[in-house]
Amino acid sequence: MRASLERQKYLIDYTLASLLRRKTRNLGLLLVYTLLVFLFASVLLLGQALRREAATLLQDAPEVIVQRTVAGRHDLLPADWLDHLRQIRGVSEARGRLWGYYYDPAVKANYTVMAAPERPLAEGEILIGATLARVRGIGVGDVFSLRAAGGPPALFKVAGILEPSSELLSADLLLLSETGFRALFQLPPERYTDAVLTVRNPREAGTIAQKIALSLPSSRPILRSEILRTYDAVFDWRESMTFLALGAPLLAFAILAWDKAAGLSAEEKREIGILKAIGWETGDILRMKLWEGALLSLTAFLLGYLLAWWQVFHGGARLFAPVLKGWAVLYPDFRLTPTVELRQILVLLAVTVAPYIIATLVPGWRAAIADPDAAMRG
């Protein structure tokens, strides 16, 4: 046992010395591999963190949202639907919502505008998202001008900036009073954009949705789980597109690394011959090559993963945020919650470390099974 440990120590010693002897080549490889892992890990970590963020935020979202459709398109919902919805068994609360979008040519961005009856806002007051306030350069007490549906501009006084902690949802959000919202968009009274339901037993949400669809044929009930699924699909799609876009450079890097790792130089072959001639077994050579591959690729993996982690969770994920976060023109400036997922790490290891180790083992094995007499001949 002790001899076996000593032997592994000697092999690691020799491997490290061997890696250092080919400093330039191995540093180049380390750099390429670190970059490869960094790119892969950045996309995976960011996608995963965004999915988690969406799931966390949607935890407080209503179980069921009901929309009205006309000719298959979303339409305003009459207020008397709310009474009808409240009478469905299992529904404890039904509330109408008012929300919409507003295009601001000044910043070429769409704002999300919502009525917030739960907030004490006067008709001419407005709450704005932190990103929007930053982009427009306005603060509390300033006047915010929006063009009303009727034509003339509507002026609102900024009563507050929404909490930066909710910036994922509120980056481009404007909150108005109900009367202010109706006046801005000239909405008729007794009409809502949609309705949100609170159900007594969340597990019955599906059944309640079926009942709603039966009793109100032009309604479209949307479950929270469906929204989550949609978010997942959107992020998966974005992730796949990013991987596809990265495919060519990643492949080029992979080929380069494979080539560097798999091709033994004449000096390395000679070295293996000498080691065999002086009493090393083929197994010893393979173990040495295994250490070589593992040390290099695991170092690259660790460096790449840590860099990606730092980039995503502390550096604002600048590299891939435009692709993965880009569901609005105003990108929210928020900190993602750091997460580690074992499955993700295993996938990354399988994609990056395993091929490299095989790439170093195979040529080493080929050289090691040859007769060592070539070394004797010099």
Place this chain on the structure above:
Amino acid sequence: MIELRAVSKRFNQGRPNECRALADIDLRLERGGVTVFTGPSGSGKTTLLTLIGCLARPTSGRIVLDGQLLSNLPERFLTEVRRHTFGFVFQQFNLIRGLTVLENVMLPAYPLGRPHRALTAGARALLERFDLEPKADSKVEWLSGGEAQRTALARALINDPAVLVADEPTANLDSRLSREVLGLLVFPGGVVAAAESGRQPSLRLSAGAAEIRAAAGPRAADRRRSDGANPVFSGPETRCHHLVLRLAV
């Protein structure tokens, strides 16, 4: 005792450039002696040494070490024999560049997993013996020819082998260094199979060494086996000095 029975070696078998390096070699090397193979370049000295030292397998024939048939052994067991029985001194030194003298000397013992302290002490004792202790931490590429050859010699002895095999150990050395290295090749209790091209006119054989002269290169392969006494190298022109001579300069 090492015994070769009807051993032949061919390279590039079945190809147009097939070459017979050795044919029908019968040879017996006793323990405790010094054996020198001499002959012109291309006469098969190195091939013979690689077969004796288990660095290559014969195309046909048998190699027996102390009664154990080696030629059919699987590679793993052959490595075991090579590791414990033979120490090699190569013509081109074959030291690993970038490593120190001490590390090079310790290298053959790494797979045995000997305790580091004991191994280092053993290696340093060998360096002391070969007057290389001051160079222990020098990289081998900084050594002179004689120092490199002595390092190779120390490396060959680190696993305490029964047989030391040296291939033209003085080929790259001037006459002073040749004398120095040949002086070190006196290996108590072991067999030194040293191939010399015979280009060193100063080399003389004296009591304690057997000289086996390989005549006429690959053509020797076609010659009939001689039934001469021990040690015998095939062919009527082979000069077998049945002398137990000691190698001296």
